[in-house]
Amino acid sequence: MTDKTIHFFIISDSIGETARKVLQAVLAQFPGIEPIIEIHPFIRTKEELVPILNDAKQVKAVIIHTLVLEDLSRYTKDFCDSKQLLCYDILKEIVADLTHLTKEEPTKRAGSLHRLDDEYFNRISAIEFAVRYDDGKDPKGLLEADLVLIGISRTSKTPLSMFLANKNVKVANLPLLPEAQIPDELWQVDPKKIVGLTNDVDTLASFRRERMLSYGMPVETPYTNRKRIKAEVDYALDLYEKIGCSIINVAQRSIEETAEIIIQNVLAEERLI
Numbered sequence: 198m199t200d201k202t203i204h205f206f207i208i209s210d211s212i213g214e215t216a217r218k219v220l221q222a223v224l225a226q227f228p229g230i231e232p233i234i235e236i237h238p239f240i241r242t243k244e245e246l247v248p249i250l251n252d253a254k255q256v257k258a259v260i261i262h263t264l265v266l267e268d269l270s271r272y273t274k275d276f277c278d279s280k281q282l283l284c285y286d287i288l289k290e291i292v293a294d295l296t297h298l299t300k301e302e303p304t305k306r307a308g309s310l311h312r313l314d315d316e317y318f319n320r321i322s323a324i325e326f327a328v329r330y331d332d333g334k335d336p337k338g339l340l341e342a343d344l345v346l347i348g349i350s351r352t353s354k355t356p357l358s359m360f361l362a363n364k365n366v367k368v369a370n371l372p373l374l375p376e377a378q379i380p381d382e383l384w385q386v387d388p389k390k391i392v393g394l395t396n397d398v399d400t401l402a403s404f405r406r407e408r409m410l411s412y413g414m415p416v417e418t419p420y421t422n423r424k425r426i427k428a429e430v431d432y433a434l435d436l437y438e439k440i441g442c443s444i445i446n447v448a449q450r451s452i453e454e455t456a457e458i459i460i461q462n463v464l465a466e467e468r469l470i
Contacts (some may be wrong), residue, residue, distance in 0.1 A: 202231040204258035208249060208273065212320055213238045214363060216261045219287055221453070234452045236359040238324050240264065243272060250276045255411040260284045265292075319365045327362040330369035331355055336380035342369035344464065345386055347436075348394030349373050349429045350420075351404050353447045353455060357394075360456050366464060375432040383440075392459055393437035397448040401426050 207216045213236045224232055235258075237249050246269055253260055260277055262284070264270045270286055277284035296302060330338025332355065339345050343366050346354045354370040361368050371383065383391075396404075405421045419425045437444050443463055447455050 201229055202233060204253070204256045205232055205234045206249065206253045206258040206260045207234065207236045208240055208246070208260060208262040208264060209236075209238050210241055210264050210266060210269070211238065212324055212363060213263070214320075216263050216287060217363065220261055231449070232451050232453075233353075233356065234360065235356045236363065238359070240269070241266070243269065246272065253282060254280045256408075257411075258282065262286055263288050316365065320363060323362040323365050323367050324359065326367040326369070327358040331358060333371040333380070336371075336382040338369035339371065339380065339382040339386050341367065342386075343367045343390065344369075344459070345383070345391045346370040346394060347373055347383070347391060347433075347442075349396075349401075349433050351401055351408075352394035352396050353452060354394060356452050357455060357459075360452050361459065361464075364456075364460070373429070373433050373436065375428060379436070388441040389443075389463070391440055391442035392463055393433060393440070393442050393444045394455075395430060395433055395437075395444060395446050397446070398423060398427050398430060400448045401430070 205220060207213045207220065209216055217234075217236060220232075220234070224230060233256075240246050240249065246264075250260075250273065252258075254276075260273065260282060262270070262273055264273060264286070265288065270289070274284060274286070276282075326338070326342070329335065330342065344361065346357055346368060347370065348354050350372060354372065358368040358370050371380070373379075402421060402423050405426070406416050409416050409418065409421060434444070443459075445455055445458055450458075
């Protein structure tokens with residue numbers, strides 16, 4: 198983590214592709230920024246929205262959304278204003294101007310931008326898959342996935358899963374802890390479909406300390422202890438060697454950079470993308 202690291206939360210009532218492309222275009226103008234991007238698709242209710250906004254508050258994220266439902270859009274703006282978070286509704290101004298120009302009211306149908314073609318449905322299916330099998334929720338997903346991401350805490354497993362899901366890749370991810378048992382299903386997956394994610398000890402220690410501070414919790418814990426973190430990293434690397442999978446160090450890499458490595462070196466070989 199550096200002073201140029203910025204968290205971005207993309208919140209959408211559809212797949213988040215519109216906001217993601219806008220953000221990518223903007224970030225291309227700022228090569229010095231180190232973005233951490235989280236995509237939260239299919240947000241249709243306040244109950245789904247509130248915990249995402251609370252997570253954004255903890256990391257002081259920049260929020261970019263395409264929520265067309267007025268109550269969700271307004272709630273997001275009010276929340277960000279009260280917590281002093283940057284928030285961009287990238288549809289609001291042009292929708293308002295076109296309403297004024299044409300005297301027609303927008304439909305405000307969630308996700309109405311996308312054509313209901315095969316690619317669209319495949320993308321939705323991949324995103325739903327990533328959500329269902331995030332964080333090792335169900336080891337059966339490891340056997341059904343196009344790609345399996347494994348790694349210790351704070352190695353970008355979830356944001357990478359969502360980013361690749363937006364490219365129609367079904368991704369399951371599994372957190373690793375030295376004390377936790379590895380599910381039998383992992384050993385049944387073709388190693389070519391597995392990517393082991395790692396990070397530098399210093400980067401992990403800094404990131405974890407900042408995370409604890411943002412939650413208002415004690416900094417000195419096993420979670421932030423450097424010896425403990427090194428033990429976690431060593432455990433993961435030993436496991437990757439036993440599996441025979443690809444290994445990527447995500448330190449100093451954006452989600453897009455890591456995803457591109459996976460696309461070029463793993464998915465292209467498997468002809469999945």
